Every structure is written in C-alpha cells, then in structure tokens.
Amino acid sequence: MTGSLDDYGPPDDHRNMTTAKPAASETGDPLLLTPGPLTTSITVKQAMVHDWGSRDQGFIAINKMVLEKIVELAGGEGTHVTVPVQGSGTFAVEAMITSFVPKMGKLLVLINGAYGHRAKKIAEIAGRGVISYETPEDTPPDLAKLDRLLADDKAITHVFAVHCETTSGVLNPIAETAALVAKHGRRLLVDSMSAFGALELDARKVPYDAMASSSNKCLEGVPGLGFVVCRKTALAECKGNATTLVLDLFEQAEGFAKTGQYRFTPPIHVIVALGKAIEEHAAEGGVAGRGKRYRENAKVLIDGMRAMGFRTLLPDALQAPIIVTFHMPTDPKFVFQRFYDGLKDRGYVIYPGKLTVADSFRIGCIGRLYPKDMKGALAAVRDVLDEMRVSNGGQALAAE
Ligand SMILES: *Cc1c(COP(=O)(O)O)cnc(C)c1O
Secondary structure, three states: OOOOHHHHOOOOOOOOOOOOOOOOOOOOOOEEOOOOOOOOOHHHHHOOOOOOOOOOHHHHHHHHHHHHHHHHHOOOOOOEEEEEEEOOHHHHHHHHHHHHOOOOOEEEEEEOOHHHHHHHHHHHHOOOEEEEEEOOOOOOOOHHHHHHHHHHOOOOOEEEEEOEEOOOOEEOOHHHHHHHHHHOOOEEEEEOOOOEOOEOOOOOOOOOOEEEEEOOOOOOOOOOEEEEEEEHHHHHHHOOOOOOOOOOHHHHHHHHHHHOOOOOOOOHHHHHHHHHHHHHHHHOOHHHHHHHHHHHHHHHHHHHHHHOOOOEOOOHHHEOOOEEEEEOOOOOOOOHHHHHHHHHHOOEEOEEOOOOOOOEEEEEOOOOOOHHHHHHHHHHHHHHHHHHOOOOOOOHHHHO
C-alpha cells in the first residue's frame, strides 16, 4: 500500500517524456486545450489554501460579492439575481429547467448538439412537456421555422437555447432567438455555459427569464459551482415548480434573502477561487477583454491548423472563439490516439470529437491560455504529424 497523494504525480503525469521539455502551466501541469475544466491561473489556485466555515462572515461576504459581480457581468443590475447551485454546469441547467418550467408547462428545446439533447432529457426525466426542434450540429436553427413553431403551438410556454454549443463550437443566434421568443410572449431559458464571460450576452438587450453558466468555463475558476442568472420577477413566479429539493432555485434564493447562506454545504474553496477569477476577469477588461484574448487564440489556432492542411467543421461566420472542431485527417497513417498521446507528452491536452455528422477532434481556446500557447500547440501538432509521417492534416490524396 502506498499512502500519499504524491505517489500519483501531477495530473496526466507526463514525466516519462522523451522529447524536449513539455509545455506547462505555472504549476507544471499540461495545458488544457479543453472546454472546461480548464487551465487556471496560479493565483486562482492559491486562493484555495485557506479553510473557511460556511457561516464565516468573510466567506459570506466573498460569496455575496461573487453573486453580485455575476449579475453585473450579465447586465442585470437591479432586474436580475444570481442563484448559485452546488455542482457542475449541468446541475445549474437542471435547476433552471425544473425551477422555471411549471409542471403543466411545455418546453421547446432547440437542439444542435449534445447539450441541447441533455436539456431535453432533463425535461423528460422531470416529467415536463417537451418538444424539440433539431438541426445538424453545424447548423443553427432556422429562425423563420422557429417563428412558425411558436405561432402554431400555443401550448409552448418556454424555449431552451444553447448560446455556444460546445459539441461543435457553433455560435447560435441567441439575440435573434430571444427577440422571437419575446415577440410571441414566451419565456427563454439560455445555456450560456461555455460563452458567458467571453461573449456578450447583455440582459438589457437580450431578454431571458434565466441563463445558466458555471465557475470553470470562461470565468476561469475551478469546477464545482453552477449558477443561474434569473430575472427577479420571473423567479418570483417559480415557487413550488421544482421537483427536487436541492435544485430548487426559488428556495435557494429565499435562503440567501433570509440568511445570506447556502441551504446545504457550499463548495467554499471553489467560490473563493471564483471570486479571485472574477477579479482577474475584470483586470483583463471584463467580457470585452476576455473575449478579445479568446478570439486571438482561436485565430492563431485556426490559421495555423489550416496552414497544415486541417479543415474546420464550421465556416468562420458560425465559429465561436471557444472551441474549434477539426475534421480528422484522411491519411491512413494518422492515428488519433497517437496524435492525442503525442500532444499530451508535449504538454497539450486536446479533446476528442463528439459529433455524429463527422469524424473529428476539438481544440479549446479558453482558460489561462495565450496566443503563445496556441503557437506552442501548433508546433507540437507539426511535430507529432511528422512523427506519424503524415504530411497533410486534410485530405491526404487530394494534397499529394
Ligand atoms: C460545459 C457545458 C455544460 C455543463 O457541463 P458540466 O460538465 O455539467 O459542467 C452545459 N452546456 C454547455 C453548452 C457546456 O459547454
């Protein structure tokens, strides 16, 4: 028996390296080119070295600051409130759907990837009426069709839309969707998990009842806290809707209003780290500054990968600067597992594809990553391709 955590080495241990010194974060770990959990700053991690009691006044003040800052970032000061949910992002999505859609409500889910499918499943398990409008993973919904769907089915009370569908990286037309839903007098629930904090979503311009996101995507905190930004007057109508105890956003909000405290043990270290992460987000220039760095990352990545022959799934106009899907090279000498392992050995962790429309892999642009890191990743890609004797990242035959 070994007894120490140290025996396991750093995450995704890459001490068996044979090539040059691998890329690493400030703590020596591989860089995560993934859509969350992601690489965080050392100062965010250091914020977690203390212990707080959940009734500690210092912690309660930090938590309050975090919730208020999130409302500010959402453009919801005075009109909206942040209700946090212990757990990952999906916990917040499930809390949002089951707290806002009444038992007799009917939810229309717009699907073009795994997260839309997941929302539909949540509604089904909770016994809510649900229908979906699905388009392929590289295709946003047709707004004229959505317009007709809402006009024809008066029973639809709520619409669920994903802002950036992380499955492909596609940017869905959230502002146009919100305007249509409002025009028809229905309510909008938004999954802005992988976009909030980097892509603009201003509640003063884009009307919604609720928007879910989490600590460990574009805000660059550590995983463990989901949150829902709720329109106050809409949340006030949600009493008794929830079909679970812990995911009841109305009761969770009541708890804060009464005591300033969580009803159940909060992930304190995660929340304190998120406070630090939000400070760093502000120092970078808020949503505009964070979005600018991610757009630079995405551009360096896409230009560099294209120069090696790789093809993106999406045209540039539909590509969000969050995560990029690339077609798998067709050269039979290209073996994805070797590609993945070779990149990991060089300090870069990428993400397998999850698409049904095409054989693909993904590379994320979010987290504490800069254009220089993307350039490093490109050099590693070149190196691994050479090792596999793959000359072109696209169609091998066409290129030769
Ligand atoms: C990451 C993500 C979620 C939540 O995933 P968790 O693994 O539960 O954190 C939901 N929707 C989208 C679009 C996401 O990118």
